[in-house]
Amino acid sequence: MSLSVAVIGAGVAGLTTAWELLNDGHRVELFDTNSGIAEGASFASSGCVAPAALAAWDWTGHGLAPGGGGMLPPPWARNLAGMAWLRQRKRQLATEHLNAVFDGAHALGQLTEERITASMKQLHHEVESAQGVLLLLNSDEVRKGIRPGLDHLKRAEVRLFEMDAGSARTAEPALNADVPLAGAIALPTDFVLNGRQWLALLKTEIVRMGGLVHLRSQVSQLTSEGRFQATTTGSQQAQAHQFDAVVVCAGHDAARLLKPLGMAWPLMVLNHCSVSAPVRDPLNAPNGAVIDAQQRVTITRMGQRMRASAGEPLIPGSNAQAVFRRLYQVMETWFPGASQLHGAHALVQTWQASCAHTPDGLPLVGRTSHPRIWLNTAHGSRGWTLGPGSSRLLADLITRRPTSGPVERCSPQRFGRTT
Numbered sequence: 001m002s003l004s005v006a007v008i009g010a011g012v013a014g015l016t017t018a019w020e021l022l023n024d025g026h027r028v029e030l031f032d033t034n035s036g037i038a039e040g041a042s043f044a045s046s047g048c049v050a051p052a053a054l055a056a057w058d059w060t061g062h063g064l065a066p067g068g069g070g071m072l073p074p075p076w077a078r079n080l081a082g083m084a085w086l087r088q089r090k091r092q093l094a095t096e097h098l099n100a101v102f103d104g105a106h107a108l109g110q111l112t113e114e115r116i117t118a119s120m121k122q123l124h125h126e127v128e129s130a131q132g133v134l135l136l137l138n139s140d141e142v143r144k145g146i147r148p149g150l151d152h153l154k155r156a157e158v159r160l161f162e163m164d165a166g167s168a169r170t171a172e173p174a175l176n177a178d179v180p181l182a183g184a185i186a187l188p189t190d191f192v193l194n195g196r197q198w199l200a201l202l203k204t205e206i207v208r209m210g211g212l213v214h215l216r217s218q219v220s221q222l223t224s225e226g227r228f229q230a231t232t233t234g235s236q237q238a239q240a241h242q243f244d245a246v247v248v249c250a251g252h253d254a255a256r257l258l259k260p261l262g263m264a265w266p267l268m269v270l271n272h273c274s275v276s277a278p279v280r281d282p283l284n285a286p287n288g289a290v291i292d293a294q295q296r297v298t299i300t301r302m303g304q305r306m307r308a309s310a311g312e313p314l315i316p317g318s319n320a321q322a323v324f325r326r327l328y329q330v331m332e333t334w335f336p337g338a339s340q341l342h343g344a345h346a347l348v349q350t351w352q353a354s355c356a357h358t359p360d361g362l363p364l365v366g367r368t369s370h371p372r373i374w375l376n377t378a379h380g381s382r383g384w385t386l387g388p389g390s391s392r393l394l395a396d397l398i399t400r401r402p403t404s405g406p407v408e409r410c411s412p413q414r415f416g417r418t419t
């Protein structure tokens with residue numbers, strides 16, 4: 001049965017949801033407040049589609065874990081709400097649940113890879129990308145720290161190669177020879193994508209397939225019957241809409257939209273930062289993506305642009321200068337001379353955006369307690385890795401098709417009562 005579906009939010013989650021639903025034969029309208037697509041968290045991210053790399057991080061003592069393994073909680077959690085959220089995270093990721101959570105994330109990541117490949121065939125266009133991610137192990141201690149993550153990957157039979165420092169330097173010849181390196185893990189199935197280029201093509205495809213894209217359209221007053229108001233920037237008058245189904249893909253703003261409906265989830269909104277700079281000398285720049293395992297910094301190269309992003313999050317509104325400085329420093333340390341980061345000729349872009357994190361690190365995907373309201377949101381700092389897969393999962397649920405996605409693991413109902 002063909003349904004009329006509104007998708008709220010034109011980031012990676014919303015655009016891929018709209019595309020999947022159109023492929024299933026539904027009538028789709030997409031709404032976003034911004035004047036362009038992918039101007040929220042999907043703007044200047046690293047675009048790493050990295051189900052393997054994420055496993056080594058997010059669920060095994062690194063990533064958002066308290067203090068990265070230290071005694072003190074990280075700065076963003078040094079308040080009552082933060083401590084309560086961390087306690088919930090600890091419960092969700094207790095040893096007895098960890099394999100199941102990891103398997104859910106891995107299944108979504110694999111679905112993402114499948115759907116990106118399928119979209120490329122449909123789009124008939126090349127999108128800039130670089131295959132493989134190299135996890136740089138600065139010391140033997142760092143190697144020990146990522147061991148639990150590697151064990152998860154091996155259990156799931158993910159392809160990886162443990163390398164010595166020499167082989168790592170051969171794989172990435174521009175790595176600074178003066179920086180100590182104990183070895184690396186090559187993750188050949190992970191890749192980096194020029195995400196905004198891909199989403200721009202997907203938007204064109206959505207329109208070609210009959211989808212309507214309403215930009216500069218702020219959605220408010222969502223009701224459980226699938227009604228809402230959309231106000232175009234500059235206009236005083238709101239337009240009323242009603243759909244068979246409404247999918248909220250509004251990133252960290254989803255909570256605000258859903259609160260009047262009495263819905264709330266245990267979400268932690270944190271800012272993530274990146275710096276981007278043009279490549280000055282390609283010979284000194286990385287071939288693809290590397291992750292400094294100690295600093296938790298990802299460095300990617302897309303054509304003539306290098307970007308570093310930080311694993312360490314910040315409380316929204318806090319000063320990010322120290323994080324930006326660290327990102328410059330890590331880029332310069334590993335790839336000196338690759339880009340001009342300082343001085344009058346530097347063309348550096350610094351950026352930060354808010355992402356909503358669930359305690360178990362998996363997104364909220366599926367129907368809410370209101371039958372017409374669906375969610376595909378809260379991908380944390382893994383929206384490129386998990387988002388396209390979760391959009392397929394959501395479309396399968398709306399279309400009532402069998403799915404290979406982790407339905408229960410991502411269900412919005414999994415945290416108990418939401419009202």
Ligand SMILES: Cc1cc2nc3c(=O)[nH]c(=O)nc-3n(C[C@H](O)[C@H](O)[C@H](O)COP(=O)(O)OP(=O)(O)OC[C@H]3O[C@@H](n4cnc5c(N)ncnc54)[C@H](O)[C@@H]3O)c2cc1C
Nearest residue numbers: 009011012013033040041042045048219251382383384385
């Ligand atoms: C620095 C950085 C680096 C990252 N690197 C990676 C990476 O390498 N790999 C990875 O997997 N992930 C990465 N991420 C995470 C990833 O970018 C996000 O998880 C993802 O972009 C979230 O996508 P989204 O569509 O859910 O949200 P968004 O991109 O934020 O889109 C939500 C959209 O909803 C719109 N909206 C909100 N409320 C309303 C409303 N009421 N009415 C209309 N529109 C509304 C907003 O305008 C926005 O455009 C990174 C994030 C950051 C910040």
